[in-house]
Amino acid sequence: MPYQIMYSSQAATPMTISGLEQILIDARSGNEARNVTGALIYVDGVFFQILEGDKDVVSHLMTSIASDSRHHSVKVFYEGVVDAPAFDSWRMAYLSPTAEQMSAWAGLPGTATLETLLDDIDRDPRRAPTILVNVLKALAQ
Numbered sequence: 663m664p665y666q667i668m669y670s671s672q673a674a675t676p677m678t679i680s681g682l683e684q685i686l687i688d689a690r691s692g693n694e695a696r697n698v699t700g701a702l703i704y705v706d707g708v709f710f711q712i713l714e715g716d717k718d719v720v721s722h723l724m725t726s727i728a729s730d731s732r733h734h735s736v737k738v739f740y741e742g743v744v745d746a747p748a749f750d751s752w753r754m755a756y757l758s759p760t761a762e763q764m765s766a767w768a769g770l771p772g773t774a775t776l777e778t779l780l781d782d783i784d785r786d787p788r789r790a791p792t793i794l795v796n797v798l799k800a801l802a803q
């Protein structure tokens with residue numbers, strides 16, 4: 663059974679396009695080697711990442727990502743086995759959603775920040791799958 667970890671973190675400095683690109687290059691090559699898939703979302707200094715793969719591999723990778731100096735305040739707020747990986751077509755998908763998109767993902771009216779979305783999952787982890795489905799829909803557009 664694949665294992666999934668979701669975490670959030672704060673960028674050490676506001677990310678530039680090339681800084682983000684470098685993280686995605688590192689993530690995609692590292693994940694290719696480890697048979698890990700997932701998605702990375704970055705909005706206004708906040709990262710939200712979903713990692714999926716073999717439990718030991720993903721847990722070990724999470725430890726190494728957490729010690730990366732490009733971000734801090736890493737908070738894992740969901741981890742567990744899943745029936746199937748959600749992002750198996752992506753070594754590391756990337757999205758930077760708008761405030762409207764994020765509120766729609768959370769089923770909230772108006773606009774939302776990534777923090778609102780993460781608080782929502784934190785308060786009620788049963789909402790995580792719905793939000794993931796909406797992330798997948800956004801990737802498919």
Ligand SMILES: Cc1cc2nc3c(=O)[nH]c(=O)nc-3n(C[C@H](O)[C@H](O)[C@H](O)COP(=O)(O)O)c2cc1C
Nearest residue numbers: 685688689690691692693709726727730732733754
């Ligand atoms: C926000 C963020 C997300 C990252 N995601 C991944 C990832 O999904 N897979 C990965 O291999 N490395 C990822 N990295 C990079 C790792 O922290 C690390 O630099 C990379 O795995 C190389 O580590 P190594 O030199 O110990 O192999 C990420 C880094 C940051 C800052």
